[in-house]
Amino acid sequence: MTNDKIEKSKSIVILGAGAWGATLANLARENGHQVHLWSRQGTLSLETVLKDAEIVLSAISMKGVRDVASLVKSFPLSPETIFVTATKGLDPQTTSTPSQIWQTEFPDHSVVVLSGPNLSEEIAQSLPAATVVASKNTAAAKIVQQVFSSSRFRVYTNPDPVGVELGGTLKNVMAIAAGVCDGLHLGTNAKAALVTRGLAEIIRIGRTFGAKPETFYGLSGLGDLLATCNSPLSRNYQVGYQLASGKTLTEILATLPGTAEGVNTCRVLMQISEQQNITIPITEQVYRLLETEVTPQQALDELMLRDIKPEYHQ
Template sequence: MRVLVLGKGAWGRTLVTLLERQGHRVQAWSRSGGGDPGLLLAQQELVLAAVAMAGVGDLALRLAPQWPQGLPLLSCSKGLDPERLSTPSQLWEDAIAGLPLVVLSGPNLATELDQGLPAASVLASRHRDLATALQRQLSGDGLRLYTNNDPLGTEVAGALKNVMAVAAGVCDGLGLGANAKASLLTRGLAEMGVVIEGLGGQISTLYGLAGLGDLLATANSPLSRNYRYGALRADGLAHQQALAKVGATVEGAATALAVTRLADQRLWHLPICEQVADLVQERARPEESVRSLMDRALKGE
């Protein structure tokens, strides 16, 4: 296929490498490189959007007038828009009416995929035939793709696992042990479920590749930017110092702020997300966040 990849960050570059290995003809565009991406659209059979969450809304509006009818988009961004509290696919669909859209998510650490290590991910879409076709065309030796019909739940899971990965990095950075880590991730999974169900996603998605699968990879690997950020905060670095040390976008930080705003509106109780948001805003130190979680009122599981 002729494919355009929007975004040349770590994830975008990895997607370009994967597609070229599979024999697709790939072009790539980034905001830093300049040029008009709209001029490239007419030549493509598929567009992959791998820009950071902060750039999705503006890019969707910019491309909407030039988007060819019927050209499918594979959304590969993860997070929640901090102002509109929307997922990436919601921003694209709001900007481009009738857009054939599929979401890609799962345990796909870019460094491992670059090394040719095997991984599996999910293609989520309400357009079943399109998802099935892309499953055949984009699966390869190093990447096995599954499908589901819950793009919203898939995106929410992919966004919130980054928040939990920050918390996991703090847990490991403070040396709290395996019991604490297991407890944290289990309760974190429950919080992810609250948001998925509350927004109308399917709870079964939580236990698939985009939920539990991605959480296990991201919350246990120093290859994860969100995990490294949490570990650096536990080591005493301030927010901006930790971001500079990571040297790349930490989506979990912004997502924590967005999801706690959403929780305030919907009256959801998300204690781990709240503590990560407090940590990001430097309203609490890592040790205080742990103490706050442990001192909460007792309740049923």
């Protein structure tokens, strides 16, 4: 491997022992780091593990991020501790991204976003994957890059944390739409059109957060969009696929293995589009479908029969 080997084992606390937190914990342990995997249901004392933490990585579902961030704030931490966030969601109260929440709680610490086409089940099976670590602090991003890089997990740095984070968050809504598309057996042309127009919609939203458009063409944007929209392993895709079969959202969520952040993200995006007057037709139809305002077929018809226009007209 050409990467500089890490000189010293790092002390890492991973918050959230779900599918993603557990998988990231294994990647760091395989690289020789000391990892404490914390969850609210476990027996580890958060106060004790935080004392020596050089890196605190959050893989908490969006609904728990605000509470866990304020819990962490109540304990002493080294000023050098780097925060890493791997959550793909938006806060319903403030529309903030997880990295914005961590940075607000810990203004003097470096915050790094980790996001990419990373279906945890594949990584847990040791299949190769790549990801992105993004931060305003390049040195912090490089430390996190070294911690996780291996022959089966290739980690790139990026200077646009909000863009990287939004790529992973916004594609979840498109993955629900892609699941509907496949569940209705609409074919490869329809899927390609959906994903491509979905990317245009993601970029439009990303601009309002100040993200760089080019970030969305990278691994954390297009890469994650392709992975999630094409994999039955994706929980968001599964939500869409099952909606197409006529199940209700409540029925689907009752048996879904883990979190499908796209459901909540879609609702937050509707607030943002109303506040900022952004056109997000695919997200709007996913929202109406989740709210049972339209059937999958009606959602498709609405999208196909929108006013005709030039491809690049905003």
